[in-house]
Every structure is written in C-alpha cells, then in structure tokens.
Amino acid sequence: MMRLRDPRTGRLRAAAFALLLLAPLPATAAEGDPPYEESLVRLSEILGALHYLRPLCGAEEPTLWRDQMEALLAAEEPPPERRGRIVNAFNHGYSSFAALYRTCTAAAATAVERYMSEGERLTRDITTRYGR
Template sequence: MRRGLARNSSSFRTRAGFGAALALILMLGAAPAVAEDLDGGLNRGLMRLSEILGSVHHLREVCGANEGALWRNKMIDMMNTAALSAEQRQAMITHFNDAYYQARAAFPDCSAKAAAKANSLFDEAQRLAGRLSTIGQSATAEF
C-alpha cells in the first residue's frame, strides 16, 4: 500500500542531486585507470554505490516516484562505463539485488522512514561520488 510521500512531497527529495553524483561516477569510467584500482577504494566505492542504487530503486518505486527502471538503468550505465571483469560485474549486480531485496523487506510501504532512508542514501551517494572522483583522478594522473 502506497502512502502519500510521492516525489512532490517535501520529505522525499528529487533525484537531481543524486543524478549529479552518479554522473561523476560515470565520468570516472571513461578513464583507463578505473580498472587498475578496482581492488582498492574504487572497487569498494562502486560496490557501495551498487547497493545504494538497489535500495533507491525500491524506495523510489514504493513511494510512487514513477521512475520505472531508472535506477536499474543507471546501474547498467555505470557497469558499462567502468572497465569491469565479468566477476566484478557479477559482484556489482549481486550488491544491487541484495540491497533491493533488503530495502523491500525493510520498507514494504512508503513511510516517512522510507523517504528519510532514500534521502540519506542520496546524501551518501553524493559524498561517495566526491571520494571516487578523487580516487579516479589520482589513478588517471599516474598514466
């Protein structure tokens, strides 16, 4: 059962800030150095970002944002942009799916807590994007 915290609600932020954060991550994938650091901080960051995307996919859906497969498609874009091995792609997919199902179990309906969780994930994604862009820039500078 959906409650009235749709995308126009003041307690449920728009995706603009998170989209900007994700754009930074997608730009990182263009650098050949991304694949070089996938065992370090960049890999952990990409896995966490996969989890955030999975959670947001459910939370935005349950709260009536009417975005369809937007967050799943952002995940696919991120994987296609980064130079990943088959194992790394599968790990990201697993993190996305696990987070989606955990969010679905924790928040079966839209509530103020679900909206707050989505907002905190947006904030985390923005901070994470800043850290990942620093990692990507320093890895690219080594080439």
C-alpha cells in the first residue's frame, strides 16, 4: 500500500534534524584553557554558520566571517590542540547548515538573525569580562 506524505511532516522532520545538528557542541574547555573558552568555542561555531548562511541569503560578504575567525585565532594565538577545537567548532557551524540548506529560506534567515544577536552578545561578554 502506498502512503501519501504530509508535506508538514517533512518540514517537522527537517526542523527536528536541524535542532540536533545545530545544538551547541559540548563543553570543550580543558585544564589551562581561559575561563571564556566555552563562549569562544560557541562564537566560533556561530561564525562558521554565518560564513555559510549570510552569502546564501544574499549578503555580499563572501569571506567576512572566515576573516573574523582568522582574526580571532590571531588574537588568541592558541596552542595546537586548543586551536583545533576552535576551528572544529567553526567547521561544525558551517557544515551543519550546509547539510540542511541549499537556498535561503525563512528558517535560514531567522537563524542568521538569531546567530547575529548571539554572536554580538558573546563578543561583548568576552571582551567586557576578560578584556579581549
């Protein structure tokens, strides 16, 4: 027997999948890491997501977010293991959205808005609390 699919079900599945993929990475701070490590890793993940989503949604800034990530790494000068965690977070943010979106949708545009706000908040909190 053939079953007809409800298009709403497909959207719900896609949304559930997005939530799983886009959940923040688990805390990755190791001994000796700065106290803002978790926030920095999350910020890196957001930069990766924006690097994919902003151009997808029409922003003419093909390297802005990757450039921001490179500036963050230059400012931090992390040792190789820590650098790897930060870069992996950026790549996770990028690939999570690349797996879901091929065109800019309302959900993608909403994600951009939310990530821009969260990224601004994290940047402000890190620089205010830790002077970086």
